[in-house]
Amino acid sequence: MLHGLGLGSAEELFDSLPADVLLKRPLDTPAALAESELLELFEAMAAKNAAARRPSFLGAGAYSHYAPTIIDSLIQRSEFFTAYTPYQPEISQGTLQAIFEFQTLVCQLTGMDVANASMYDGSTAMAEAVLMAERVTKRSRVLVSAAVHPEYLQVAETYVAHAGIELGRLEVDETSGRTSLDAAALEKDVAAVVVQSPNFYGCVEDLKAFAEQVHATGALLVVVVTEAASFGLLRSPGACGADIVVAEGQSFGVPVSFGGPYVGLFATREKYARQIPGRLAGVAYDKEGRRGFVLTLATREQHIRREKATSNICTNEGLIALAATIYMTALGRRGLQEVAEQCAQKAAYARRQIGALEGFSLPYSAPVFNEFVVRAPSEAEGLLRRLAESHHVTGGLALSRYSAERPNDFLVCVTETNKRADIDALVAGLKQS
């Protein structure tokens, strides 16, 4: 081929590069490995991840739920995982129809009117919701609950640094574990109030009460959900009066995979559809009147509006959104309810047992879904370390990771995958550690 193009060597392909930018040595990266060698290498590294082999009660933004086998086998079809963003709708109808189904399912679960084709994850979806609230209300102060996932809050702080938005805090009531909203905080310039429910400490917030107060001042209520399994049991944010709902969709059949890739859900009211960030699939018809789907309302997006776009997002999380769509479809109406109920039941069982242990207490009184804070008699990080070493169980998350003032507190998460025997082992371990 080189000679056919009049070239003497591969080097000549790069004649348009000035000599002083060319790399004149081989890259200092390893020589090629065979397939079998590569697998051995990665298996050996994976074996060092001891935490992956232990029963675990970690949640806090990433949840271990059972994923039916068909999800992975379907998303590994070439037609799905090796396709691009559906820019040519005639040969991308599979992807487009799946996005349309995803959008609909997200609307049904959140109780909202419109959902987009996905965001990177829950944290960036929340940051985008804050930016959208400013666009909608033309106000620049956003109050965020202190019981929002700390990493979500950090992401929002980065996103608003140059957007002229000021982030204020709403404190947590130390008795109930719920967010306090006093009327004085809701001044006229507040664009939005951001509340997570169940919140970072596992407590279910009274969203309806929030919505009434927030709407009275003309602000928007943004509800964040990190544990999407809760949609199967808890009153939907939409039914409580939320204006924007963002969620982490990882619970829907997506492996925890050390933090990603996950999928951000983003839903809002019909009247804000043109302010939504990211991609949207919609119904379209061809000349014969056949129904199909296209990416639509593109005039909001960066490739058309450039610096005036509603967001800079381009690639989203298509394949993970597909996995979530298959999960929601396979479990369906009854399965989503059953998973949520089992999570709540098993968490209640674990909470009762741990709460009865001498020296341990449950600091918060608000109802929970499947996560709760435990106050240990000693420093939690050391306790959990001893528990992992002697009882081979990851007992939860020491909250000192995010807050030095909580040395003895840890967060326990229970899902339908935690067997009673594991819960009993956790309780026995805590007693001895």
Added chain:
Amino acid sequence: MTITKATTHVTQNEALVFERSQTGRRGYRLPALDVDETPIDELLPAELRRDDDLEGVPELSEPDVVRHFTRISTWNYNIDLGLYPLGSCTMKYNSRLNEKVARIPGFAGLHPLAPAEDAQGALQVMYELQQHLAEITGLPGISLQPAAGAHGELTGVMMIRAALDARDGTTSDEAKRRKVMLIPDSAHGTNPASAHLSGFTVKTIRSTSEGLTDLEHLRELCAGGDVAGLMLTNPNTCGIFERNIKEICSVIHEAGGLVYMDGANMNALVGVARPGDMGVDVIHLNLHKTFSTPHGGGGPGSGPCCCTTELEPFLPVPSVVKAEDGSYKFDSDRPQSIGRVKAFYGNFGMHLRALAYILTHGNDGLREATEAAVLNARYIAEGLADTFDRPFDSPPMHECLFTDKRQTRKGVHTLDIAKRLIDYGFHPMTIYFPLIVQGAMLIEPTESVGRAELQQFVDAMKEIAREAQEDAQTVLDAPHTTRVGRLDEAAAARKPVLRWRPAEKAAGA
């Protein structure tokens, strides 16, 4: 001329999952609850519980679900089917081996908040990937946190903002004035959108008749003293290497600004040249382009940022470092950091795949892939040179640019050519981008295609050019072989229907 390649497009009509729903069906079974049941009202008061019984959520059996998604999948074109020559998108082969690596239970089942000492393998993967990306780009500071290219861009320009604020302060008149981000008119739309989000004002640099950044215009724009930086794609979106890159970088640096490179086209440079050696300060990489992590019908991507030592203090936190005892840990001690751009550490599953790509190719293989990608683009450029208008003479790198200028006389435009390609069994090229070239067709074959298929593509394009002259209507009505014809996108945007509702079912739509 006979074009032998053809793909099939299944024409059956598969309803939406909601339309297939049958009350009482379910696609899986949970183990029985193994703890003592608490009355539901004791768990949660009724006012906190759903009261809609999830009405409308579908009920399907497992075979229903498998058939549904399998059927709709057949309406998709995909890389495994054949050439997918979307310029700038880099649709190269996605190795099944990398998929297997990402699914090893020790990685897939590892919780992000597991203690670092119990997640050493995962930290090692991230550390080694950081090292290799530093070597490939010549830029030693790395963050793997950004989730996609546009996210990496946002990170990169925010770092520029933070670095300038650290240098100049935020209160002086000079600091307040330095708000201009220069972006060539040929750039991706994400560039200006990211710059805007980072608080910059965008000014556009013209391109020359050769398709390169106009140096004179650049100097003029820099004379104002308000330039914070430049966002440049190289090779640029016309597929041409910006041969004045070193001078461009010095002009910006002398004006007190910093240079961000959009790494969307880095697959033309791996093993051949390094942005760090050109004067670039910060770059993002698209692991889903250059390093072959699957595009997945629109993500997940991964957009690591690589930067100079000077910019390292501003990278997102945390990053992975190696301690003296050989163990790995997260380092969040970076007081000047822009902060966190995503929960946890980035799209780790994509980091695994990219590292597997680098290790299976080896250093020689990485360069060979670059050579083959450029060679293949040259082959198409040469093959179509007599048939289609080429806006620029410069030799292309990994993608080549044509226009519809010769075909428009018969009323055939780029969109029509793209749709007709579908009938020949190919995915169309990128169309109407870059925006500065009227009727642009940007073709990127990648290294994952052999000569025979390249020639089939060239033949198909020539055949379409002939049809445009002799039988334009066939081209204008394309595609003819797909499940649906051209969809009315304008009507879809006027009255958007963005979700299924039961009423639509009743109306029989």
